[in-house]
Amino acid sequence: MDHLPDFAGSSLKFGTSGLRGLVAELNGIPAFAYTCAFAEMLKKDGSAAAARNRVLVGRDLRESSPDIARLCGAALRESGLVALDCGALPTPALAYHGMRFGIPAIMVTGSHIPEERNGLKFYRAQGEIDKADEAAILAWHAKMNILRLPEGARTVRSQSPDCDPIAAYRERYLDFFGTGALAGLTVGVYQHSSVARDVIVQVLEGLGARAVPLGRASRFIPVDTEALRMEDEALARTWAAEQALDAIVSTDGDADRPLIADASGTFLRGDLVGAITANDLGADTIVTPVTSNSALEASGAFETVIRTRVGSPYVIEGMLEATRSGARAVVGFEANGGVLLGSDIVRGGRKLTALPTRDAMLPILCALGQVVRQGRPLAQLGADFGFKAAASNRLKDIPSEKSAAFLLQLLQDRPFLGRLLLPLGGVAALDDKDGVRLTARNGEVVHFRASGNAPELRVYVEAATPERAEDLLEWGLAQARQQVA
Incomplete structure (x- = not known):
């Protein structure tokens, strides 16, 4: 034994x-x-x-x-x-x-x-x-x-x-979106080692799109939708340059987080994918963690925005509270792009039942459906929400006690915090709902948070431009590294 x-x-x-x-x-x-x-x-x-x-x-x-x-x-x-x-x-x-x-x-x-x-x-x-x-x-x-x-x-x-559970899952989306919903689109499917790599192709083709399988792997590849590998980004740009694709789609390993790139091979942030999905489904209430883009409230696309801690249990709790309070159409999503459907959605006589767990298929289909219905590319659809440029990454193999000590220092040692954000003009606001989210006086955001399921310290930033966001992310990672190394 x-x-x-x-x-x-x-x-x-x-x-x-x-x-x-x-x-x-x-x-x-x-x-x-x-x-x-x-x-x-x-x-x-x-x-x-x-x-x-x-x-x-x-x-x-x-x-x-x-x-x-x-x-x-x-x-x-x-x-x-x-x-x-x-x-x-x-x-x-x-x-x-x-x-x-x-x-x-x-x-x-x-x-x-x-x-x-x-x-x-x-x-x-x-x-x-x-x-x-x-x-x-x-x-x-x-x-x-x-x-x-x-x-x-x-x-x-x-x-x-x-x-067959997979057949039922496939039919769920074929029935709701309807034959021909994605007609005219050519969509690359980055298959890697996603467990949904075949069913995505089947659903896209069932809805009228031409699916182009790409990058199928024989070994497991850890695709993290919040911290993409440089090789994944390079692959998407190469495929987009070689072929006329309207989008490239994929998921993480177990297919509860989507990965969507526009026609140029540029990946959309997960929270932007969530916003596009919620808008497509006519949500009056969205529930999302504090890590999602701060422009959600300013976009005016949703009547109510409820912020939670990171993690689907907290989003689910927020969705339940929203439905109890009378919300009509509730959609939850995380910064990683995983969408949770908190209430039934009825459109064109078709009903999509609530599925309060993270799902990659729904946001993929909603985003592509918007491209067809509006006749505009994904890049333009995303720009409508006015999101701040955002970036995120993580320090790996950081013991949880070191991350905890760093976050506690940010909360309790105000002189240290003031020195840390001095290059950004000082601290304007602090949110400790999950980790420490700092808004600087120049309007930029730096958020330090320990991962709940891996020995990692994550850093999220928001800035005015993508270039500045990348610089700010590198700065934030460097500051964290100094404290936890």
Whole structure:
């Protein structure tokens, strides 16, 4: 039997809707034990019985994901539940299937982080787990104290679901947008190792576009929509120069964050993609974290803008509050571009049901649909919102305690803060909703924030021009590096 190794200072930590860490620490007893803890939570509050003891299990295309998914299936069986193996599929497709049929789910994915890391995303039948669920899972994990795997845990074969979750996800968008909605467009699809790389092509072609598959990879590529690799940006520019493309689209690894470039191969910021999506769907209320562009309020496109902490659980909480307060059409999105649909949308007699989890397909289709309906290129559509130039990046492998100490110093040591922002004219405003967001007297924004699911310190900036934003980002990264190195 496998025995629990001693992981002093384990990398395994709960972040957005689940657990992430190094594959070497997750792929074994921890994956089994946390799944057992999730199962006990479902059993004790009646959720398992309501789902007829079924739990969906999906995965991304990382090399480690199939093995970890088998461990999840073994843990569910050990807990007296039935695992339904959905195979490799987009996270929002798994969540959509679970919500339709009232079945909880586990997605094995590390999203955008490097392949040596992986994770588990947990879903109730109603959608993503919240912070109370997270606490309950941690409590059950500690109480159960599982120290070994049962024999044969890595070879368990799970049942298949009664219907195809990917087909249902595909039909969701084909039905709402309608045949011919994207007719006349030629769209490059940067496939890399996105688990949605085939279904994106299928949906685009089903809506009348000509899809051009690009850059399909045989190994996992960590595409982070908030911190693009230079090689990804170079690829997009090259493809745009070589072919007449109206746009290039892609997603992160598990397809809950979109990546959209205009005809020149220039990628749109995720919060701009979210704004275009919300506008296309006729949202009267948007819910978005404090990291999204500060021009959202000034654009006048939305009646109400609700700001939250970073993370889909907080956006979901904000959307629920908005609907309780009487909002008609609620759309949530994060600066990474992931869109959460907080209410049903009806257009042209077609209904798109709420899907309160991050999704990449919806914003891709809304942005492309706007190009067709308005007859204008993406670059022009984006310019309508008057966004400030923004940029973001992160310092990798920064221990959480160092990031925390730096952020605390920004909040408590006002002389230090004054010296730090002196080159920008001093501090005009400070927001500590999530990390420390500083607005300088010259109107520029520098936001320092520790990642919730990786050992990283992120820096976000806003400025008047793209060139100034890049300079400001480099300055912000340098200031942070000095403090946490």
